[in-house]
Amino acid sequence: AQKITQTQPGMFVQEKEAVTLDCTYDTSDQSYGLFWYKQPSSGEMIFLIYQGSYDEQNATEGRYSLNFQKARKSANLVISASQLGDSAMYFCAMREPIWGSNYKLTFGKGTLLTVNP
């Protein structure tokens, strides 16, 4: 069974600074994918970034980057130049095959990020 662990229930960061949100995973699959989603207080789930297990480069999307360390089974999200609007819950998730090329997402418990002015 797959498992996602986010060990930081809450994190604080000053505006304009960088912050790293931790995520470790456990899987016996060779092919897998890791996602980060943002959930603001309004409730919607916003896709941020994806990393495939065979991707050689760490994924980046604007101010978001994923620090992927395969041997350590970690996929930490780095947010550079934090903004007040980054305050939200952040979820790490793993793609788990269901059938064929379809999959479900298994989520961690999330990290609540608060950006202070």
Place this chain on the structure above:
Amino acid sequence: DSGVTQTPKHLITATGQRVTLRCSPRSGDLSVYWYQQSLDQGLQFLIQYYNGEERAKGNILERFSAQQFPDLHSELNLSSLELGDSALYFCASSLGGPSYEQYFGPGTRLTVT
């Protein structure tokens, strides 16, 4: 905006009642997934439909059922509601092929009183 729509946004009902949550996937997406987010269980996969057929079940209660219609919209039916069913219910869609993203709708917040 993800392109996935869910109605209603909020739903308040009493124990023992039955409700229906509706989801319209992104244009062109054949797969619909339902997830439940509650304080104690976190985000959990419930069920997946692909082009009208049920394909996978997760932690879905027997009191819950779903279907996907020919126009690809999906409905999640929750019956004999209990207080513990209060949660945020998300629908997500994907192409159903080798696609890496599931696009989430805004969710339906269900409160059972």
